[in-house]
Amino acid sequence: xxxxxxxxxxxxxxxxxxxxxxxxxxxxxxxxxxxxxxxxxxxxxxxxxxxxxxxxxxxxxxxxxxxxxxxxxxxxxxxxxxxxxxxxxxxxxxxxxxxxxxxxxxxxxxxxxxxxxxxxxxxxxxxxxxxxxxxxxxxxxxxxxxxxxxxxxxxxxxxxxxxxxxxxxxxxxxxxxxxxxxxxxxxxxxxxxxxxxxxxxxxxxxxxxxxxxxxxxxxxxxxxxxxxxxxxxxxxxxxxxxxxxxxxxxxxxxxxxxxxxxxxxxxxxxxxxxxxxxxxxx
Amino acid sequence: xxxxxxxxxxxxxxxxxxxxxxxxxxxxxxxxxxxxxxxxxxxxxxxxxxxxxxxxxxxxxxxxxxxxxxxxxxxxxxxxxxxxxxxxxxxxxxxxxxxxxxxxxxxxxxxxxxxxxxxxxxxxxxxxxxxxxxxxxxxxxxxxxxxxxxxxxxxxxxxxxxxxxxxxxxxxxxxxxxxxxxxxxxxxxxxxxxxxxxxxxxxxxxxxxxxxxxxxxxxxxxxxxxxxxxxxxxxxxxxxxxxxxxxxxxxxxxxxxxxxxxxxxxxxxxxxxxxxxxxxxxxxxxxx
Numbered sequence: 038x039x040x041x042x043x044x045x046x047x048x049x050x051x052x053x054x055x056x057x058x059x060x061x062x063x064x065x066x067x068x069x070x071x072x073x074x075x076x077x078x079x080x081x082x083x084x085x086x087x088x089x090x091x092x093x094x095x096x097x098x099x100x101x102x103x104x105x106x107x108x109x110x111x112x113x114x115x116x117x118x119x120x121x122x123x124x125x126x127x128x129x130x131x132x133x134x135x136x137x138x139x140x141x142x143x144x145x146x147x148x149x150x151x152x153x154x155x156x157x158x159x160x161x162x163x164x165x166x167x168x169x170x171x172x173x174x175x176x177x178x179x180x181x182x183x184x185x186x187x188x189x190x191x192x193x194x195x196x197x198x199x200x201x202x203x204x205x206x207x208x209x210x211x212x213x214x215x216x217x218x219x220x221x222x223x224x225x226x227x228x229x230x231x232x233x234x235x236x237x238x239x240x241x242x243x244x245x246x247x248x249x250x251x252x253x254x255x256x257x258x259x260x261x262x263x264x265x266x267x268x269x270x271x272x273x274x275x276x277x278x279x280x281x282x283x284x285x286x287x288x289x290x291x292x293x294x295x296x297x298x299x300x301x302x303x304x305x306x307x308x309x310x311x312x313x314x315x316x317x318x319x
Numbered sequence: 320x321x322x323x324x325x326x327x328x329x330x331x332x333x334x335x336x337x338x339x340x341x342x343x344x345x346x347x348x349x350x351x352x353x354x355x356x357x358x359x360x361x362x363x364x365x366x367x368x369x370x371x372x373x374x375x376x377x378x379x380x381x382x383x384x385x386x387x388x389x390x391x392x393x394x395x396x397x398x399x400x401x402x403x404x405x406x407x408x409x410x411x412x413x414x415x416x417x418x419x420x421x422x423x424x425x426x427x428x429x430x431x432x433x434x435x436x437x438x439x440x441x442x443x444x445x446x447x448x449x450x451x452x453x454x455x456x457x458x459x460x461x462x463x464x465x466x467x468x469x470x471x472x473x474x475x476x477x478x479x480x481x482x483x484x485x486x487x488x489x490x491x492x493x494x495x496x497x498x499x500x501x502x503x504x505x506x507x508x509x510x511x512x513x514x515x516x517x518x519x520x521x522x523x524x525x526x527x528x529x530x531x532x533x534x535x536x537x538x539x540x541x542x543x544x545x546x547x548x549x550x551x552x553x554x555x556x557x558x559x560x561x562x563x564x565x566x567x568x569x570x571x572x573x574x575x576x577x578x579x580x581x582x583x584x585x586x587x588x589x590x591x592x593x594x595x596x597x598x599x600x601x602x603x604x605x606x607x
Contacts, residue, residue, distance in 0.1 A: 042512070046408050046413075049404065049408070050405070050408055050409075050419060053401070053405065053423070054419065054422055056480065057422055057423070057425060057426055057480065058422070059441070060434060060437045060438060060441055060480075063437065063440070063441055063448055064437045067440065075446065076446065078451075079446060079447065079448055079451035081448065125335075129331050129332035129335055130332055132328045132329070132331060132332055133328065133329050133331070133332030133333060135328050136325050136326075136328035136329035137329065139325075140324075140325035140328075140329075142325070142329070152329070152333070156332075156333075156336065158590070159336065159340070160537050160538070161537050161540070161586070161589055161590060161593065162586060163540070163541040163543065163561075163562045163565075163585070164541065164543065164562070165543065165562045165563075165565045165566050165569070165582070166347065166562075166565070166582040166583075166585065166586060167343050168570075169347070169350075169569050169570070169575060169578060169579065169582070170342065170343035170344075170346040170347050170350070171343055173346065174342050174343060174346070189339060190339075192335065192336075192339060193336065193339050193340060196332060196335070196336055200332070225324040226324070226327075229328070250427065250428060253430065254429070254430040254431055256430065256431070256432040256544050256547075257543060257544065257547075261570065270430075270433075271430050271432045271433055274430075274432070274433050274436060275432050275433070275436060275548060277436075284440055287436060287440070288437065288440070291433045291434070291436055291437055294430060294433050295428070295429040295430055295433055295434065298428040298429065298430075299425055299428055299429070301428050302421050302424040302425045302428050303421055305424055305488065306417060306420045306421045306424060309420060309488070309491060309492060309495065310416075310417060310420070
């Protein structure tokens with residue numbers, strides 16, 4: 038019985054690992070193919086099934102004028118938008134979460150929980166619902182097709198995540214901590230800044246990572262709200278898909294685009310194994 | 320504590336969010352009462368004509384809504400079962416624990432649209448590896464993307480791949496934070512692993528499970544990226560979800576007024592149904 042369970046467990050884990058890794062392996066293999074090895078028949082292993090070329094990777098560094106795909110600028114645009122929006126969301130979200138966790142708010146029938154729900158409920162809105170009014174809103178204030186416009190929109194996307202994680206986290210930080218600081222003569226801001234914040238670093242890191250993930254992977258707002266001036270990475274890669282589909286450069290650019298966040302998986306795992314995440318994610 | 324300080328903490332975030340959102344929301348409601356389209360691109364007032372059209376003469380929207388419900392409920396159930404199983408398996412000591420944890424997390428770090436582009440080549444009906452490998456063992460080519468029924472399952476497969484890690488992460492973080500005493504007590508009583516799960520682990524995990532399921536349902540109801548790249552709602556309307564239908568009406572056919580009506584109705588339905596689902600789940604999973 039015990040043996041059967043262990044056997045089933047490892048079989049399941051192995052199958053799931055293969056399922057997760059399969060598209061990556063396929064993309065790596067495809068990125069070294071040329072027209073012939075993609076279109077004649079399905080090929081898998083370089084040298085054995087087909088002769089690998091670096092063509093797919095070379096287009097990424099060529100200038101657009103010479104038939105290349107300019108991926109560097111979208112890359113930096115994506116990094117800028119994601120990081121700026123995450124930073125603003127974390128700062129504002131953490132302050133709001135601290136207030137919601139420590140003080141009581143009353144306005145008519147509105148209580149703390151309702152305000153927290155208001156923040157989190159913004160995630161319910163599908164991007165398409167917001168994108169049409171945002172389109173008109175941004176074009177009125179002249180921020181359509183600009184990095185700043187995207188940052189503004191992404192704050193709506195990310196602040197709910199920051200509030201969601203940080204409210205739960207602050208609820209677990211003992212209240213005595215700030216009370217002691219206040220008795221010692223700190224004002225509320227000093228108590229927050231000098232005592233509570235340093236004790237909330239795991240929560241802040243988790244919240245930060247989630248903001249970065251959800252900012253980085255967004256496609257739809259970038260797709261609707263930008264055209265030519267500013268392009269984000271996902272839009273650029275998907276645009277490749279619509280042309281004659283050179284699978285090799287498509288795969289290469291896809292791999293390059295998802296690579297940076299895979300590091301985040303290692304960071305998340307580290308926090309998970311150290312037990313720091315449990316408090317921050319519940 | 321002094322009364323004013325709490326507002327200094329709360330208001331910046333609250334007002335930035337409200338400030339950014341107030342215009343889009345009011346605008347959507349106002350737009351939904353207008354007949355803005357490509358022929359008359361102006362904010363006229365036509366009352367509730369759009370709403371009458373939606374409720375009496377637009378089966379395509381309701382079909383897309385039921386399709387969305389089917390897709391999101393199915394994917395979330397699969398994600399919950401698989402994610403819970405995986406979390407239980409790497410919760411306690413096993414070989415290469417940390418390696419598997421990282422692997423299981425990776426898909427949620429990747430951009431859905433970009434991975435879907437890869438999946439599209441993966442499921443390509445003549446040049447993709449899936450049909451080729453199945454062909455080697457004598458299975459006829461499966462129409463992953465062009466058969467109305469199978470295309471739905473292809474979308475589900477991709478969604479499960481993409482988002483099971485998120486469920487896994489929330490549930491594993493929950494498992495790791497559980498108190499040790501109930502498990503010790505169960506071990507002393509000599510409970511079998513199965514009974515331990517049913518009477519100890521699962522009840523302790525119920526609140527975390529509800530939270531994780533609701534969060535995933537909210538996110539899954541927005542399925543758009545995957546459908547957009549993988550099938551573009553097709554074949555026909557076989558994989559068209561509400562978001563995608565609103566996108567077609569609003570930004571392809573430029574029936575802005577009607578799209579706003581759809582958006583607003585959709586939001587109201589979503590908020591009501593998620594509240595009900597949260598209540599029902601809480602009743603079902605937390606007994607006594």
